[in-house]
Amino acid sequence: MPSVTTSQQLCDGVLDAGSFITWDTTPVQLPMTDEYRAELVAAQEKSGVDESVVTGEGCIRGRRVAVIACEFRFLAGSIGVAAAERVVSAVERATAEKLPLLASPTSGGTRMQEGTVAFLQMVKIAAAIQMHKEAHLPYLVYLRHPTTGGVFASWGSLGHVTVAEPGALVGFLGPRVYESLHGERFPDGVQTSENLYQRGVIDGVVPMRWLRPILDRVLRVLSGTSSAPVEFDPAPALEAIPDIPAWESVLASRSPIRPGARSVLRHGATTLTPLSGTGQGESDRSMLLYLARIKGTPCVVLAQDRTLSIGADSFGPAALREARRGMRLAEELNLPLVLIIDTMGAALSKDAEERGLAGEIARCLAELVTLRCPTVSVLLGQGTGGGALAMLPADRVLCALNGWLAPLPPEGASAIVYRSTGRAADIADDQQIRSRDLVSTGIADAIIPEFPDAAQEPIAFSQRVALAIAREIRALTLIPPEKRYSMRLQRYRNFGLPRADAL
Template sequence: MTRIGARELIDRILDAGSRTSWDAPPRPVAAPGSAYAAELAAARERSGCDEAVITGEGLLRGRRVAFVVSEFGFLAGSIGRATADRIVAAVERATAEGLPLLAAPSSGGTRMQEGTAAFVQMARITAAVMRHRAAGLPYTVYLRHPTTGGVLASWGSLGHVTAAEPGALIGFLGPRVYEALHGEPFPPGVQVAENLAAKGLVDAVVGIDDLPEVAARALAVLCAGDPPAVPPAPEPSGDVPGEVSAWESIERSRRPDRPGVRDLLRYGARDVTVLSGTGEGEAEPGLLLALARFGEAACVVVGQDRLSQRTGHPLGPAGLRVARRGMRLSRELGLPLLTVVDTPGAVLSAEAEERGLAGEIARCLAELTTLAVPTLCVLLGEGTGGAALALLPADRVLCARHGWLSPLPPEGASAIVHRTTERAAEMARAQGVRSADLLAAGIADRLLPECPDAAEEPQEFCARAAVMIAEELAALAAADPAVRMAARGRRFDGGA
């Protein structure tokens, strides 16, 4: 793999001529005349850098950002005490100046010449990064070839959003070390960027020339302030939810061509960045996590993907852990959370039980009911069981005309009550699952019209939904937080 230097990398990412260095001369760490001093001198001569990272600021598509970029040509990008000084100083300055931070590590890890004193610097760097995140500032990471050891196990794995260079070697244990210790090569294909993306450890694999656009799109959402007011959109007339039966809505919601959360983002949102997995080694296609804007309103989107769920990827514990990652992003960055409910129900299996499905539903409910940022739920289609409930509690709930919510599929409810699935339509009517019933009960707040069926007007439906989402997010941002949270706590009390 062709490796480029730190300065060339950052100059290809930032706007031309905008890079400004923050680097101060590194403190002396090697005894004069020692072998280590000679290695440092040779590294400076070879790389053209005075340490294994460069730091500074510049403009990324016009946005001021701070950066920390490894120079692998300087002792394999290893982290010593002076390297850590420079990284921590840059992170702290970015925090003080309120700047988003882009980290681009490429490193073999701890500098062996400095031993334990260098090793513990990873904790020091991590603390600085977490103070930056605690200030509500974005921290984005681009993992380059190679990134291993303590760097990956600290500041390389703490990004709100993490991308990786195509084909990059990324792993905790370096392959040479593994082979030396175990007498055999590390299994191939594991410590590769593309595999880690598939496993939900990084969000995307992105080439260097595509990185500016990808990073700028993510930062457009991550750095967004409160959304401006959006004027109300006129709703189509003649759309009375009570005109259709519960069973008709259920059948319409199950149409394979009905638009889902991906269509909503495609036709109704902008600045969309889809994230991958939990960031902790789990990915589940049935749950989509993204950053997006609806109009000028930026938010984190946690949505159940109807197509993936119906084509072999039912929603399980990992999907709900992905959802909780989205909730954490919202909380840390102060971004509103949009949840999209559209599920035939969670997977029912021994594995799901053993991996804690019920506990994950409970933890989603706990997060959503206490999350301080504005929350908005869109009941887009099917709303079956605990998987639907896990994303439902929000400050406001929009319900599509043919959206519905039920503790079980109507066929399952019929089997429990009547010992047959043949009375599913009767059960759906009796349980009050349709949009008209949800609005009347105060479970939903506003109808999202279909004219007459979202499957017959997917683009128009999604555009209409997007306008309503933008309007709701703007209203929630303008509301008094204490009043909003108190109302959220009362919303399912049935008027008691």
């Protein structure tokens, strides 16, 4: 186990030198026994602070941030009424001053000396943090060793981004309590930061010495403004797009050397911060979730990685739950959401059915189409079935020249219609799945060219995709939010109906 770091060590390691300014005032005075009062005095002498929480503000590379940090030497960082009041006051001040908030708990949980009243402090802390997030302000969490109990189950688990110290004990039920109640040790290796990261509960394991540059990178996205406007070329007219047969696009999209989502991010985005999992104990490697800047524009990126969507790693319910986490992030932070679609389809398995795949597709559709933030979807290559549809209904939909969208792979549709896979090319034409058809039917808004095939120009194509995304985001931000939201709902409400100009 790592040694316990102090609140002072945290501030010294993360904040610009000399920038910390305390927000702390004298703790709330409560009725208490003489024994408890003596414990508080002893804790003050041991720790050098007057409560288990230190609050204030400082700067990270010149950017103001609010800070809340537990002090474990003060009664094991436990939270009672006075400590909770200090936490809530700091959260409320950060919200009022529109500051990003960094919270770094290290705590045994609720202060037992104050009983049930202390236990209920979790409620007001959670409420204050939720109000901070509803103000579209970042809430970042760095879990230090150890973090357990009500602290982990309230403000330790509500971060937009949550990372932890290497080797830290992190869990709801303290191992000593478990052993006392059950007469046996808690299983080894469960309540560790590394295990929680692998299970998709937290986003990473970060040594203190790396925390400052990572927080700076995150804040440049979450609290950053767009760079100076870039002049974008208009989307190419449909007449200028090559008339490629649908089956040729299907084959091109399946090329093992075709650039995928990772290539687009590598060559077209900056300030990349990967996040991990659903935050609820699941992770699917086929779904990528990033905070990023695309051509200077801060955004949340959700991307399907088709190279990790085959066989045992097929796109499953956890991937869609991770997608919904990305949608919530974009909504809470008021950032544009970019969705990159490239999938052979969702998993067809007993496990996927029992873990609610159909329900997750439905929830993705419902949440995505009703998000208030700007949204751009990109059909980068294969767009098969509900796994593709779940990430499609955005304000603007782009399609690579050889991208396509279909209810099933053409071979599967051919098997249903003709009882043979041999007419896949015919069914691909009949179903109008290719990029030109998607634009003609109003499913997609513009085509991203390939010259002649993305596999032959991976870097140039990836940069072209990024420019197209940035162009659409910039255009969307010029539309009043309520009008943009109404336009999106109307678009999908009327989709498929005869258009007035066609009557």
